[in-house]
Amino acid sequence: MPLPYSDIVMDHFRNPRNVGRIDNPDAKAIEGSPACGDMVAVYLKVDPDSHRITEVSFESYGCASNIATASIITEMAKGKTLEEAKALTWKQISKMLGGLPAVKVHCSVLAIDSLRAAVENYEERHGLVKERKPTTVEVVRRRLKRVMNPMVGLDLVRTRLVRDITVADGRVQVALSLCSDHQFAVNIREEIMEKIEPLWDVHEVTVQFDERALSELPVVQ
Amino acid sequence: MLEEIIYLDNGATTRMDKRVLAAMTPFFLETYAAATSQFGYSMGIDAKDRLEEARNTVARELGAAPEEFAFTSGSTESSNMALKGVALALGERKGKHIITTSIEDFPVLHSVRVLEKRGFSVTYLEVDELGRVDLNRLSEAMEPETILVSVQMANQEIGTLQNVASVGAICRERGVLFHTDASHSFPRVPMDVRELPVDLVTVTAHLIHGPKGVGGLYVRKGTPLVKWMDGGFQEFNLRGGVENIPGAIGFATAIELVTPEETSGLQVMRDQLIERLLQIPHARLNGPPELRLPHNVNVSFRFVEGESILLHLDMRGFAVSTGSACFSRSLEASHVMMGIGGDHERAHGSVRFTFGRFNRPKDVDAVADAIAEVIERLRAISPLGKQ
Numbered sequence: 086m087p088l089p090y091s092d093i094v095m096d097h098f099r100n101p102r103n104v105g106r107i108d109n110p111d112a113k114a115i116e117g118s119p120a121c122g123d124m125v126a127v128y129l130k131v132d133p134d135s136h137r138i139t140e141v142s143f144e145s146y147g148c149a150s151n152i153a154t155a156s157i158i159t160e161m162a163k164g165k166t167l168e169e170a171k172a173l174t175w176k177q178i179s180k181m182l183g184g185l186p187a188v189k190v191h192c193s194v195l196a197i198d199s200l201r202a203a204v205e206n207y208e209e210r211h212g213l214v215k216e217r218k219p220t221t222v223e224v225v226r227r228r229l230k231r232v233m234n235p236m237v238g239l240d241l242v243r244t245r246l247v248r249d250i251t252v253a254d255g256r257v258q259v260a261l262s263l264c265s266d267h268q269f270a271v272n273i274r275e276e277i278m279e280k281i282e283p284l285w286d287v288h289e290v291t292v293q294f295d296e297r298a299l300s301e302l303p304v305v306q
Numbered sequence: 307m308l309e310e311i312i313y314l315d316n317g318a319t320t321r322m323d324k325r326v327l328a329a330m331t332p333f334f335l336e337t338y339a340a341a342t343s344q345f346g347y348s349m350g351i352d353a354k355d356r357l358e359e360a361r362n363t364v365a366r367e368l369g370a371a372p373e374e375f376a377f378t379s380g381s382t383e384s385s386n387m388a389l390k391g392v393a394l395a396l397g398e399r400k401g402k403h404i405i406t407t408s409i410e411d412f413p414v415l416h417s418v419r420v421l422e423k424r425g426f427s428v429t430y431l432e433v434d435e436l437g438r439v440d441l442n443r444l445s446e447a448m449e450p451e452t453i454l455v456s457v458q459m460a461n462q463e464i465g466t467l468q469n470v471a472s473v474g475a476i477c478r479e480r481g482v483l484f485h486t487d488a489s490h491s492f493p494r495v496p497m498d499v500r501e502l503p504v505d506l507v508t509v510t511a512h513l514i515h516g517p518k519g520v521g522g523l524y525v526r527k528g529t530p531l532v533k534w535m536d537g538g539f540q541e542f543n544l545r546g547g548v549e550n551i552p553g554a555i556g557f558a559t560a561i562e563l564v565t566p567e568e569t570s571g572l573q574v575m576r577d578q579l580i581e582r583l584l585q586i587p588h589a590r591l592n593g594p595p596e597l598r599l600p601h602n603v604n605v606s607f608r609f610v611e612g613e614s615i616l617l618h619l620d621m622r623g624f625a626v627s628t629g630s631a632c633f634s635r636s637l638e639a640s641h642v643m644m645g646i647g648g649d650h651e652r653a654h655g656s657v658r659f660t661f662g663r664f665n666r667p668k669d670v671d672a673v674a675d676a677i678a679e680v681i682e683r684l685r686a687i688s689p690l691g692k693q
Contacts, residue, residue, distance in 0.1 A: 098617065104687045115689060121631040122639060122654040123611065126689035144689035146654075148613035148632035152687070192632060235637055266419070272637040 091183030094153040101152055103142045103159035112207035116199040118279060121272070123147035123192055125155050125199040131207055136167045143199070147192060150185050154193035157181055158200050167204050167213075173197065175231075187238030191276060194231055220284045222250045225257055228280045235269050246273075248295065256289045257281050265294035312669050315625045316513070316662030317462060317490065317602060322556075323515040323663065329559040330517065333552040340548050341540075357551050360558035367561050368507060369498035370524050376541040377554050380521040381489040381510035385413035385456075387523055387534045387545065388485045388506040392454045393421050394532035396483075401451025402426045405444065409433055409645040411462045413508070414487055418456070431457075436594040437466030437646050444476055454483045460491035463629060463642040463658055464593030465602030467495065474503030483529060489513060489521070493561055494569045494600055505529045511553070515663050516560030520553030563663075572661045573600040575670050579659060580605070582674035586681055588691065592646065592656060601661040604629075606643075606652045609691035610684040615657055618680040624673050629656040 088095065110128040117124040125147060130140035141162050143155040158178055162170045175197050179185050185193055208214050218224065226242055234244040241247050241261075249260040259277055263270060274292045281290045313321065333356070341357045342350030358372065365375040378384045393404070406418055408430045418428045429447045431439050439457055457473045460466065470486050477484040485506035488497060492509045499507065506529060510521035525531055525544065537546020580603055583589055588608035607615070612628025619626055627633070629640030630653060643653035659673065685691060 098614075099621070101687060121637060122650040123632065124689060144687055146609060146688045146690050147611050148630070149617050151611075151632075152614060188637065189632075191637070268636045272631075 089186045089189075090149060090153070091185075093157075093181070093183040094149065094185065097153035097156040097182070098149045101143075101145075101156040103156065103163075105142050105144065107140055107142050112203050112210060114199055114202035114206050116195055116202055118191075118195050118276070121192065123151050123195055125151060125196045127155070127159075127199045127203040129203050129207060131167065133211075138162050138165055138167070138170055141200075143196070145196070147195070148189070150189035151192040151196055153182060154178060154185075155196040155199070158196055162200055167207060171201055171204050173200070185238065187233075188235045190238040191233040191235060191272075194233060198231065217285055220252055220255075220257070220286050222252050224284070225250050225252060225259070225281060228284070229259070229277065232273065232276045232280055235272065241273070241277075255287055256291075257284075257287050258291050258293065260293040260295070262295055262298045264296050264298045270294060311623045311625050312672060313625045313664065314659040314661065314669070314673060315627050316665075317599075317658060317660030318627060319512045319518065320515045320662045321664055322512075322517060323560065323563055325563060326516055326556045326559045330552040330556040333555055337551075341551060353551055357549055357554050360551075360554040363558035363561060364509070364522060364554075365524075367493050368509070368524050369500045369502075371527070373542055374499075374527055375522055375524050376544045377520060377522045377549065377557070378541075378545060379519055379550070380512070381411075381487065381508045382413040383535070384508040384510070384521050384523040385411075385485075385487055386417050388508060388525075388531070389414065389417040389421065389454065389456060391531035391534050392483055392485070392506070392529075393424075393426060394534070395530035396453040397426065400453050401449070402453070403429070403449050403451040404454045404456070405429045405431060405447050405452060406456040407431045407433060407439055407458070407468075407645075409437055409461055409463075409466075409642045410456065410458055411487060411489065414456050414458070414485075415641070427451075433466075433645055435646055437461050437464050437592075437642070438594070439468055439473065441469065441472050441476065444473060448476070448480050448482065452480070452482050454485060456485040456487070458490075459486050459488040459497065460495060460599045460602075461593065461642060462490050463640060463656075464604045464646065465490075465598035466593045467491070467597045467599065470497075470504065471502055478503040490599060490602075493564055494572075499524060499526065506531075511557035511560050514560045514564055517553050517556040520550055520557050522557070568663060569600050572665075575661050575665060575667060576601060576603055578667075578670045579603045579674060582670065583677065586678055589681075590652075592643065592652070599660075603659040603661075605657055605659075607655040607657065607681050608651065609688045610655045610681055612654060612656055614684055615655070615677070615680055618683070619673075619676060622676045622680075624676055626673075627658045627660075629653045629658070 107128040111131045112129045115126040126144040141159045145152045230240045251258045339349040341354035365372045483505045487508040489510045505526040507524035512518040583605045592604040612630030613632040629643040631639040639653035
């Protein structure tokens, strides 16, 4: 009987690596997804001279894809510099996992976000952060590239679901080519809110649906 | 994969009883004719007679007259037929307001959503923490334009039995039609339409070890209903299409095989499992302890996620289900779990166990032991619930 998950995913799910907390970590982050309820915590020990990750661990309050991704990124991040760790993409990770079902990609993105957030947490604590940039359409677009289209497992921008983005006076409006009663409409809206709302100068996010759009998501890349 | 799984997802569907299959087989291979009028050839007449016998059996179980019961392709069709049929019949003549609950199963919920788009207004009654409808709220929600109330007999996820007798009485008093979805309760929770003031009842076969793809709708005599599945004049001209005679025979046989003794046995297993699961720390029963489906257990475990629990149990040979968003086809947490508490956490770690004919008393301890181990394992890797 074929499970939707690869053998590698199942192996990491059954026997997750680097689980638990590190005592006195140099950095940590907990990322949560109110839309689906998953949470991932990542803990780091970093060599202060080389900025290399010497120890990394995770905890997960999530599904199989979430646990497996968190497990494999701890393996991949160990020994990497902060910059290298931040540059890890879900595409690389998904490949390492032998692929993930499209609908479960968003659960794995959360684990990657958590690693990034832990690295950023270290950078903030150690004065490595550059100036805060104001939110622009481009910043929003980049964030939307981390929101997955659950039909195909690729991001919203790439699958041309984002029709328009406007940014003005701390108000962000995202217009989608998707009707409001689509199977995934609620989920996608919540994921967008999660990604955009934390931006430091944003105080209002609205997502607009297009009732004329077909109720199927486009599959084009 | 283990040799034999312990199947505890009988609320999703059930294994068909071999006796049901044996009763159905001749109607595929021997008496396979379409049910014809009394002037047809003998195999068709025979088929018709057997179809009517099956109808009598189902109708009798409901306390209905045979001509008040139409076979359908299952509960989804039955509820579509009831809600859209009444809306078409009364929308222009009487009014466009419908009342239902926020925790109905999808056939009812999505049918009224479609009607909402077509100009009907719908009140979704909220339920309390145990999933029960507040009768005062129902009375308050009634408007002169209200044409139909749809409140389920029993909830598909948390097993809550609604007070349908009182709901029906309120509807009767105001001259409003009442539909109930009894898919998950019929016939284990007995109902009699001679006493229950109800106009339309949805039932299905596959949840009681009958075949998939057959169910029915009770339609009280005189209920205004526009035919929704157009075609021939079958099923008292309520539903077109050549009758599914093997299915009807299967449904009737499945009903005959359900006994009160068997249902009591399921209830014993239910109560034992609830007791065992509530010994696990941070476990909480969803739905009421007593006024619930005799075969349904639903418990939320804090700090862990349902799909992970489900996968671990699958590896150990158990089949269960969860209300976690990670498991749903729309990636949304169960609307029932959200409806009774409104928080994701409760949905996230919820597990439903539903017993059926082929479960044995030893299954209770087996699954309780397995789940205790799985929960401990997953809590060990969870960021929550620790100091």
